[in-house]
Amino acid sequence: MLLSRNKIKFLKSLKMKKFRNIHGQYVVEGDRIVRDILFHHPLAIQLLVATGEWLSCNPVNRTAGKMEIAEADVSDFSRISSLETPPDVMAVLDIPRATGDHEDLKNSLTIALDNIRDPGNLGTIIRTADWFGISNILCSNSCADCYNPKVVQASMGALPNVRVQYADLKDVLAKFSGSEDFTVYGTFLDGQPVFNIQPSRKGILVFGNESRGISDDLLPFITSRITIPPGQAGRHHVESLNVASSVAVICAVFDKN
């Protein structure tokens, strides 16, 4: 099937959050990521759009699931792609339904993001969570949309492996804070050095906004304040680490314990 005008219009519309919400779908682009998802999550793909050349080099099981396949040429891709260099393949995936139930978080480690606005940071954090086997990310409603093309691209195919849910963090933290064997960690500039604590495998790691940190209204629910100490005490240095870099350091330290 050749890519129709209607499909082009549809694919372009998915660049906008409004239409992603209406259709309940989002777009993933590029050979590496699409092949990874085809291999590990073939049923997640609803529509695969590729050049004839890509299709002839990558035999796709056309009977699997209800995946639709459309052939497109380079000029189509330059119209529908969000990338600087248009790819030769993209896929449309269903946005998982939110359950609204956070019960299952009580037995594992979850990342909570308070007002992370930069799409590159959010995507990188999703990729990091996946790398370290963290299956759940809670985003405040003020965070960037995780199905935004820039987030999807920075996440490098991690989205189908990590459940990202949007919530009022205050409500969720209030529910978990103080539970037995469970810790709500908050990252601050003046916390306890993360290398000195005995990390729990059951907890929530809260990271705050790129410039303002964790909101005041979440502070009462934080039970452990942690930090990544700067090197060479006393020397002048930048005020903070990038938030995605902080997530990577904290996850690595929690993981090795």
Place this chain on the structure above:
Amino acid sequence: MLLSRNKIKFLKSLKMKKFRNIHGQYVVEGDRIVRDILFHHPLAIQLLVATGEWLSCNPVNRTAGKMEIAEADVSDFSRISSLETPPDVMAVLDIPRATGDHEDLKNSLTIALDNIRDPGNLGTIIRTADWFGISNILCSNSCADCYNPKVVQASMGALPNVRVQYADLKDVLAKFSGSEDFTVYGTFLDGQPVFNIQPSRKGILVFGNESRGISDDLLPFITSRITIPPGQAGRHHVESLNVASSVAVICAVFDKN
């Protein structure tokens, strides 16, 4: 002094590498970063451009160094700024002269970047180096330009604290590889877990390109292959961590030892 047409043309030209090289200068934007540099490195600033309001709220020592000050209005800033939201202050700094001499690297820990192309990654790495007190970064000549506005922005004012030098990495690594009490570390997907090694404070940490890793021609000089192990062995996950996230994890582990 009001910002002249010529100065506007000059400031716009500094968005391009060619003109940064000709003038030996680069631009830093935004209140937070400029105030930080004014405080810690006032002599590095050659030209300060600000709105009248910013100047009236931020008394600048006009006699210090040879700093020139020009007043600009909002419409000027929207013409000369590289930011999405034009700032109310920017500064022009001298690009430090390259010494070409890498002798002093032998007594400390240096980051070497092989073909890091993404400006956001490079800027974040410079910020991370500064946080952990690493004073030197070696970039292969194929890396993004560290004075590119996107790099400067992501580095959050760290550039005057970290010496970034461009070099043929092969030559530099060849010089240091095999030196006594000195280790050339390379980050790979199959190295020794970084938490299991006894990190040296004298060495070079080599990080490779975002998608291709470390170039083949550098491999002979790597004396220790290290990795950041993924969580929950056996589970499917993304292929790798983002390079700036990897730098943060490795630097944090080296720093705490």
